[in-house]
Amino acid sequence: MKVKVLSEPLLEFGKGTHICPRSGIERLGVYDQKDEFRKTELRLGIVGRGDGIDKLDIWLEKCRTGILPKESKLANLFKGFGGITESYGFHTKLLSSTAYTRTLQKSLLNKISNTKIREDRVNEAVELYYDQIRFLTENRAVDVIICVIPKDLFEQVTKLTEKNSEDNDQLDSYMEHNFRRLLKAKSMHLGVPLQLVLENTIDDDKVARDQQDDATKAWNFCTALYYKGNRTVPWRLVEERYKPRSCYVGIGFYKSRDGETISTSLAQVFDEFGHGVILRGTPVALDKEDKRPFMTEEQAYELLNNALSEYDKALMQMPARVVIHKSSQFRASEIAGFNRAIEEKSIRTKDYVSITETDLRLFGETNYPPKRGTLLTISENEGLLYTRGFVDFYKTYPGMYIPSPLRIIASENDSSIEDLCEEVLGLTKMNWNNTQLDGRTPITIECAKKVGEIMKYVNEHEKPQVSYSFYM
Known part of the structure; x- marks a missing residue:
């Protein structure tokens, strides 16, 4: 095991980069100001x-x-x-x-x-x-x-x-x-x-x-x-040119209003700049033992296949890499379905990442909690990441309660656990409903939750809006 503090991810604005949404907008202007159709x-x-x-x-x-x-x-x-x-x-x-x-x-x-x-x-x-x-x-x-x-x-x-x-x-x-x-x-x-x-x-x-x-x-x-x-973004993550073009998919589940059915909610299918679409899945089953929802191989295949088709339609090209974020562990049936969809689309690189809560805590030498970005690497496939904590830029911990880390587990991964945690940290800053730089969960998981809350009220025969702006 080792502990490391990850650097605060940079955001890109109209005339430069900054770590803080507010300071970035104030000093550098919104990212899309150069778009003539804005x-x-x-x-x-x-x-x-x-x-x-x-x-x-x-x-x-x-x-x-x-x-x-x-x-x-x-x-x-x-x-x-x-x-x-x-x-x-x-x-x-x-x-x-x-x-x-x-x-x-x-x-x-x-x-x-x-x-x-x-x-x-x-x-x-x-x-x-x-x-x-x-x-x-x-x-x-x-x-x-x-x-x-x-x-x-x-x-x-x-x-x-x-x-x-x-x-x-x-x-x-x-x-x-x-x-x-x-x-x-x-x-x-x-x-x-x-x-x-x-x-x-x-x-x-x-x-x-x-x-x-x-x-x-x-x-x-x-x-x-x-x-x-x-319908554009006021900031985006800085493009890392050495990385393959990535597509981020956030998956969550929500109950129907009558409580009888649990449907899968696919949050925005993101590119690395924050643009994306939302899709709705199909009813799924509950595990008989732990009562958690999961997808069959066919459901997982259909969901990701549709997501990648929408990505291709929006950006006119397939991503070189797919990252799937899920707020629960991946099942064997889900992995098999996702793999089949990725192989059919000839995508070479994939990372399946579960992001969950944990009771484990780290303690620093001061009265403050660990710094935001503190990563405890437990193994090649698992780490604990503090997305809330002491922030150097703020010179304080801006929260009200003792922060807890996220448990990051890679079920199948071509990237290192540290690289995956760096991405999670960056995606916590892509929520345009909050301009404080230290979001708790990545937008993939946050959006899945928000979409599920509202999607349960959308008639199953009605086509839901694909933009996150209708759910936040």
Whole structure:
């Protein structure tokens, strides 16, 4: 066994490289600014009650003009937001107007509040927002639609009735009938991504102590809007020219809404720059002993074969290497199916990597946890990798809880375990919903989880959107 701290992966921006998404955008501009077809204006559709729309208007103006950093000695962690303008950072501007705004009636919101059964409240709230979303997509040229959710409505759709609010199955009930996921799934066919915002998170008078500072919220909010509106990437991993062109596939599983079927969810099929597509698999079986889902050889073959065909269609060439990330161990049947698909496509290099939790911990000589990037190599095929931990750039550990490493196991690998862990570390920085540089899981696994959460609400006969922007 040996311990090594991997270098923080570099990200590429418009005019250079940096390790931090915020500093990179601020100093070097978004990566795709040189794309002549990139949008320099994002047209925002807005749905909400009158008070919420007013609060959003104030928040958008703050985002346009810039927000001072939180008072702190940790300047790199709490970076001010310089604004979203055509001449700086994002090199775009946010457009909003009353013509692109739909106001919800108070009487309809009150009607939902008076509905006794939570599931009915959720369905009514989804229909209320969906009707206005559909109007905007059919009658206005919008790039992203922001749905402003009142605090009291949010509470009404995330709790049961007073009579049985203490039931033990409350959490499961909430998870299986989720307002956010239902709304995104129902609106998906309209072809415009949604951004949901809670009123109290943009209300200056009601900012809770446990919320992020305004500048951090603006960074995450505007980056998500930019990614969703442009369908391009604000940063990407630096290309390593000596490596073969790689395709990253993240696989996860999700339950059907009735809980009877477990389907396989194939997350984005990524190239190394973060571009990708999403595919949906077929129902799978559970292992009789450990109750974990797995694919038959034929299912694994079909899933990867379809994924590679989509990759070829998008990039007009096959990858030289395939990396499959899975949040559970690979079964023999899955490996056989994946191998068959790869051999048929004449792909020479492959790496099958399971990324799971572990109870093992490492301890440093200081009061801080191990550094992000700390790798304990256990064998040629196994390692423990800290993706959260002390960050030199931040001069602190930016988390609230003691971090735990990821267990990285290569079932079949042409690359070394260290190289595979370096890739995992880089892919933790490819989530455009968060601009802090120390993501917990790689985008392959994170996306699989997010896709599965929403895919269960998408009708099996409906073709789901292929862009991650509809799921994040």
